[in-house]
Each structure stands twice: as C-alpha cells, then as structure tokens.
Amino acid sequence: MPAFTYKAKGADGAVTQGSIEAQDQRAATDRLRSQKLVILEIGEKQSSPLDAVFKMFKSKGHVTSSDLSLFSRQLSTLVGAGVPIVQGLGILESQAENPAFKEVLGAVRGDIESGLSISDALKKHPDAFPDLYCSMIKAGELGGILDTILERLTTYLENSEALKAKVKSAMMYPAIVLSICAAVTVFLMVFVIPTFKNIFASFGAALPPLTQGLIDVSDFMKHYFPVVIATPIVGFKAFTWAYKKKPAFTKWVDGQTLKAPIFGIILKKVAVAKFTRTLGTLVKSGVPILQALETVAQTAGNVVISDAILLTRESIREGGHLSDPLKKSGIFPNMVTSMISVGEETGSLDIMLSKIADFYDMEVDAAVKGLTSLIEPLVIVVMGLVIGTIVVAMFMPMFGLGELAGNMEGK
Numbered sequence: 001m002p003a004f005t006y007k008a009k010g011a012d013g014a015v016t017q018g019s020i021e022a023q024d025q026r027a028a029t030d031r032l033r034s035q036k037l038v039i040l041e042i043g044e045k046q047s048s049p050l051d052a053v054f055k056m057f058k059s060k061g062h063v064t065s066s067d068l069s070l071f072s073r074q075l076s077t078l079v080g081a082g083v084p085i086v087q088g089l090g091i092l093e094s095q096a097e098n099p100a101f102k103e104v105l106g107a108v109r110g111d112i113e114s115g116l117s118i119s120d121a122l123k124k125h126p127d128a129f130p131d132l133y134c135s136m137i138k139a140g141e142l143g144g145i146l147d148t149i150l151e152r153l154t155t156y157l158e159n160s161e162a163l164k165a166k167v168k169s170a171m172m173y174p175a176i177v178l179s180i181c182a183a184v185t186v187f188l189m190v191f192v193i194p195t196f197k198n199i200f201a202s203f204g205a206a207l208p209p210l211t212q213g214l215i216d217v218s219d220f221m222k223h224y225f226p227v228v229i230a231t232p233i234v235g236f237k238a239f240t241w242a243y244k245k246k247p248a249f250t251k252w253v254d255g256q257t258l259k260a261p262i263f264g265i266i267l268k269k270v271a272v273a274k275f276t277r278t279l280g281t282l283v284k285s286g287v288p289i290l291q292a293l294e295t296v297a298q299t300a301g302n303v304v305i306s307d308a309i310l311l312t313r314e315s316i317r318e319g320g321h322l323s324d325p326l327k328k329s330g331i332f333p334n335m336v337t338s339m340i341s342v343g344e345e346t347g348s349l350d351i352m353l354s355k356i357a358d359f360y361d362m363e364v365d366a367a368v369k370g371l372t373s374l375i376e377p378l379v380i381v382v383m384g385l386v387i388g389t390i391v392v393a394m395f396m397p398m399f400g401l402g403e404l405a406g407n408m409e410g411k
Contacts, residue, residue: 004028004044008037015040021103027110034086034113063101063128069157071101076150085146086112104128117141132278132295139286149285156281159357160274163364167270170368174375181383188390190225193218196394207397214393247303254302258331262374266367271305272336273360280353290317305331322349 005019006028016037020028025042032039071092078088089109096102104125111121119138122129129137133153140149197215200207207215221228242249258264258271275296282292293313300306308329315325323341326332336356343352 004042006032006039006043007041008032008039010038011036021106027114030113031110034090063098063104065157065161067096067098067101068128068133069154069161071096071105072150072154072157076147076154079150080147085118101128118146130299132282132299135287135291135295136282136285139282143286152281152285156277159277159361163270163273163361166364166368167266170266170371170375173372174379177379177383181379181386185386185390186221186228188387189214189218189221193390193394194222200397208393210389210393211396214390251303251307254304258302258304262371266364266371267302268331269360269364269367271300271302272332273357273364275300275305275309275332276336276353276360277357280350280357283353284350289322308332 003019003021004025005017007015007017009015020031025044029039029042074092075088078091079085086109089105089112093102093105093109096105108121108125111124112118118141119134122137123134136149136153137146140146193215197218200211243253258268278296278299279292282295283289287295290313293309293316297306297309297313300309308326308331311329312322312325316322321341322344323337326340327334327337339352339356340349343349
C-alpha cells in the first residue's frame with residue numbers, strides 16, 4: 001500500500017508533519033480530514049532502494065481467528081451503542097495489538113471513508129476476512145442489522161475455534177509422546193547400540209538373530225544418518241505439495257481420512273457440526289441459500305464434503321430439496337438429513353441446523369474424550385514395545401554368555 005507524506009494544521013493551529021498509508025491520495029486526504037486536520041501539503045512518499053529491501057524482509061504476521069472474533073465482538077458493541085462504523089473502526093485500529101490486523105483495519109477504514117460499502121472494503125482483504133464473513137456483513141448491511149450479524153459472527157467464530165481446540169487436544173498428546181519415542185529410538189540406535197556392538201565383538205560369539213538385526217539397522221542409521229533425518233522431512237514436504245497441487249490425490253486423501261477407523265468417525269462428526277453451524281448462521285443472517293451453500297463448500301476443509309455440498313447446491317438450483325442430495329452423498333447421517341428435511345418443510349431450517357450443530361458439538365466432545373482415554377494407554381504400550389525390544393535385544397547376548405560361563409565352571 002502506498003505511503004503519502006503530508007503537512008497539516010490541527011484544530012489548535014499547530015502544524016504537524018507525517019506519513020500515512022492509503023489506497024490512493026484521495027483516500028489519504030479523506031482520512032486526514034476525518035481527523036479534523038486542514039491539509040497544507042500532501043504527496044506520495046518517495047521510496048529509496050533500501051526501503052524496498054527492508055519491505056521484503058519485514059514480517060507483519062497474519063490475522064488469526066482470535067483477532068477476528070475479538071474484533072467482531074467489539075465492533076458489535078460499538079455499532080449497537082450507536083457509534084458510527086468509521087469511528088468504531090478507528091477505535092479498534094488504535095487498540096489492535098497485531099500489526100498486520102492494525103494495517104488491515106486502517107485500510108478498511110480508509111476505503112469506507114472513500115465511499116465503499118463495509119462488505120466491499122472487507123473483500124479487499126481475503127486473508128483477514130473470509131468469504132463467509134463478508135457475505136454475512138453484506139446481509140447485515142442490506143437488512144440494517146449489522147450489530148446483530150456481528151454478534152452472530154462472534155458466536156460462530158468462537159464455536160468454530162472451540163471445535164478446532166477439541167480436535168487438537170485429542171491429537172496433541174499422542175503426537176508429543178510418539179515424537180519423543182521416535183527421538184529416543186533414533187538416539188539409542190545411532191549412539192548407544194554401536195557401543196554394545198564393540199562389546200559384543202570382543203566376545204567372539206554368534207549373536208542372537210534379534211540382536212544382529214538390530215545392530216544391522218543401527219549400522220545403516222549411523223552411516224546414513226542425514227538420509228534417515230531427511231527422509232521423513234522430504235516425505236512430508238512431498239505429501240504436502242501433492243495434496244495442494246494434485247486434485248485427484250487431494251480427493252483420495254480426504255476420502256480415506258473420512259474412512260479411517262477411529263479418527264474418521266470424529267472427523268465426520270466435526271464436518272457435520274461445521275457444515276450445519278456455518279449454513280445455519282448464514283441462512284439465519286439472510287444470505288440466499290445458493291450463495292450460502294457455495295460459501296459453506298469453500299470452507300468445508302475436505303474436498304469430498306465440498307463436492308457433496310456443491311452437488312446439493314446444483315440440486316436446489318434445479319428445484320430440488322436440500323436433504324435429498326445430502327442423504328445420497330453417504331457422508332451425512334440419516335438423523336441429520338431427516339432433521340434438515342423437517343426444517344425445510346416447517347420453514348425453520350436455520351433453527352434445525354443450529355440444533356444439529358449443538359448436538360454434534362457434544363458428540364465431538366464425547367468422542368474426543370473417549371479417544372483420549374483410548375490413545376493414552378495405547379501410546380504407552382507402543383513406547384514400551386519399542387524401547388523394551390531394544391533393551392531385550394541388547395541383553396540377550398549377555399544372558400547367553402552367562403549360561404556359557406556356568407557350563408564351563410560345571411565342567
């Protein structure tokens with residue numbers, strides 16, 4: 001965003017100089033006038049080659065969901081209290097702790113002052129304000145219920161974050177424990193077992209198959225240690241690249257994820273909760289059903305589910321119902337499609353979707369707790385088997401030497 005230097009006179013008659021970032025000179029002028037300043041001089045700031053270099057390396061961070069949730073709640077309170085939107089944005093801009101979000105709010109405020117609608121100003125910053133957010137703000141503008149929409153957005157964002165936190169908490173413990181287990185195993189194989197190998201070589205006796213196999217693996221890992229470390233990293237990078245760039249691979253991975261024995265059930269429940277919560281919030285806010293379904297498909301986070309939602313959208317466009325194609329997809333349980341069907345027939349689709357979302361939030365919570373209680377002992381058993389196998393393999397030759405020494409004494 002270009003910067004403009006200015007010289008202006010304040011209400012007290014004092015002359016000030018400074019710089020301001022805006023889309024263009026007109027936007028910069030409007031922002032300065034909104035601050036009760038009389039502009040004496042203004043022009044685009046001339047940047048040096050060094051400024052361009054510094055700008056390349058300047059890290060501004062990114063806007064998080066918690067930033068957006070807090071912003072929505074605060075702006076809802078200000079708008080509900082009768083504070084003009086531009087003034088409210090100015091207040092929140094001055095209070096923002098995230099530099100990236102502060103800059104975005106400044107640009108949005110400048111665009112609104114220049115004559116853009118709130119939703120159009122937000123759409124210019126898709127990294128900060130997703131399509132769902134902009135669609136609901138537009139509905140709030142058209143319906144004159146912006147404060148209500150902001151309150152709903154806040155509730156939606158908080159519920160979404162709570163849902164993500166539940167899934168992350170279930171994954172965090174096994175991920176940390178298994179990572180520690182892998183690190184300890186690599187350390188033993190690369191640094192400890194070679195010491196035992198030298199000791200065993202001095203015995204001059206044949207080693208048990210388990211011990212010999214472990215030593216062979218240790219030799220390989222020691223001689224090709226960079227390869228051992230690089231292989232999982234390269235594999236992860238390749239998987240990520242293929243997932244982002246190859247649609248067929250993405251669809252296959254997403255499909256297999258939903259079919260996974262334990263995690264698939266939880267992820268399916270999370271998907272249902274997210275779908276119903278998002279669609280219910282959009283419908284309740286007055287967003288047209290076709291636009292709402294398109295927005296929900298974009299935020300589904302799973303290609304298989306997204307395709308099912310888009311097929312549902314096409315069915316509705318042709319005069320069909322919402323529940324029928326969802327049922328045919330095989331992703332959404334019969335209870336969900338039946339409740340959606342009742343909601344369509346009674347004209348209370350948003351209420352029914354909200355009830356489904358609340359129910360599946362509780363289902364996810366119960367499933368995560370059950371998974372956590374199941375994973376903890378399972379992870380401990382896996383760690384015990386891995387470390388125990390290494391320890392037993394290292395002590396087996398010593399047991400053999402002890403028996404051999406006993407036989408020799410007996411003779």
